Amino acid sequence: MTHAERSSAATALPPDLDEAAHRCLVAGFDGATTVPHTLKRLIDRGLGGVILFTRNIRDAEQVRRLTDELRALRPDLLVAIDNEGGGIGHLVSAGAPDVPGSYALGVVDDPALTARCADALAGHLATLGITASYAPVADLQHQPRNPIVRTRSFGADPALAGRHLHAWITATEARGVASCAKHFPGHGGTITDSHHGIAVDPRPYDELLVDLEPFRASIAAGVPMLMSAHVVFPALDANRPATLSRRILGDLLRLELGFDGVLVSDALEMKAIADAYGEAAGARIALAAGADQVIVAVPDLEVTLACRDAVLDALHSQVLPEERVREAAGRVRRLAERYAIPRRTVAAWDADAGPEAARRAVRTRPLPPPVRGAHVVDLFPAPHPALNWGGEDLLTALRALDPTATGTALTEEPTDPAALVDALLSEGAPLVVATSDAGLHPWQARLRDTLAARRPDAVLVDTGLPESGALCSYGRGRVNLRAVAEVLAGA
DSSP states (O other): HHHHHHHHHOOOOOHHHHHHHHEEEOOOOSSSSSOOOHHHOOOTTTEEEEEOOOOOOHHHHHHHHHHHHHHOOOOEEEEEEEEOOOTTOOTTTGGGOOOOOHHHHHHOOOOOHHHHHHHHHHHEEEEEOOEOOOOOOOOOOOOOOOOOEEEEEEEEEHHHHEEEEEEEHHHHTTOOOEEEEEEEETTTTTTTTTTTSSEEEEOOHHHHHHHHHHHHHHTTOOOSSSEEEOEEETTTTTEEEGGGGHHHIIIIIIIISSOOOOOOOOTTTSSHHHHOOHHHHHHHHHHHHSSEEEEEESSOOHHHHHHHHHHHHHHHHSSOOHHHHHHHHHHHHHHHHHHHSSSSSOOOOOOTTTHHHHHHHHSSSSSOOOOOEEEEEEEOOEEHHHHHHSSSOOOHHTTTTTTTTEEEEEOOOOSOOOHHHHHHHHTTTTTEEESTTTTTTTTHHHHHHHHHHHHHTTTTHHHHHHHHEEOOSOOOOOHHHHHHHHHTTTO
């Protein structure tokens, strides 16, 4: 028995209340072929859900065996994953459909095509026994310096975002998979990544109202889950981030917007919560504020146990009201009744939807002539540990179509930029210079501008948000880069 389990034994609660408290937790774990013993004990006591990551994925057959084993332990366990498409690639090795991120779908602005893409993602999840998807992103991307939303968003226009959210949520629901609009009440106005620290949106109340519109649209579409943001909104609550704010989760979301589905927190180990409050206190405060489930995504189950024990201790001392936990558990129970058991048969999905969307997005701007045999200089930040696992590069995509292409990929500023530029220009081949959110990473802009000044014929490519009027992929997912490669190769 662990220290955390011994401490919880000292504050035993009635079995039904103990189970209710466990339903309010979603746990990450390590392992792809076996379920850790500690996780089994949590599931036995009523754990509400698990969240899978790349560390849990090998191939499709393995994932289905894992989800079957989890569900055999408790049929009403929710098995969830982040499944936004684009660069979020947990399920690549399990044969996930290639679908661009939301920004490209917003650029195309064809809700029927968005629905086909969402249907492909949800259909694939259903074949794997995963019935909850922490997607789509409902944040509006209107702050140029925002480091975390960007091409995960459908765009800056709330009406556009609303129609695509409706299409995504409806298509996912039709597959019997629960969708989750995130991150309430909006992460798009910040300049800090809440994975790394406290994010603050300083705008006045009237400016924040526009960010609520995509969430209103999601609720109107029947979204069964919302995820909160670890963001402080001084105009709404000057003291606490939304995940821990009763004013935001209770007064605004429940009373004003009328949402009665499951509200799940973003991961508690993110530094916006962990550094300022600690995961365990974060779990207790979030549930008291109005969250129904809290995610502890790290594979170290001792962290999950600590969060669980904080909740049990708070119930025992009546710091956390019993009725609040029972209310939350009731919502989770109703969600599980609708979604925990996957459907027996899964109809085929349209595997061409994602490539079509990526191509149509690229073709919204004037296209350069093909450049066969080009040297590609691909500049991009290192993959985000929580948001991009593939680190896909443009050269690989181009070489699949044009084996004569060569290239250089950089994820940080070179030690001797001038020498690198001289070496690149000595190649003599047609030059392609790709950047990814160069406005956030000035070293990219400096290198791009130096190369373009000496080679005015260079083809410029943006693989993040559009910045320079260049050819733009609107994302770095495999299918986004492939669509750009097709243009470069004349395919």
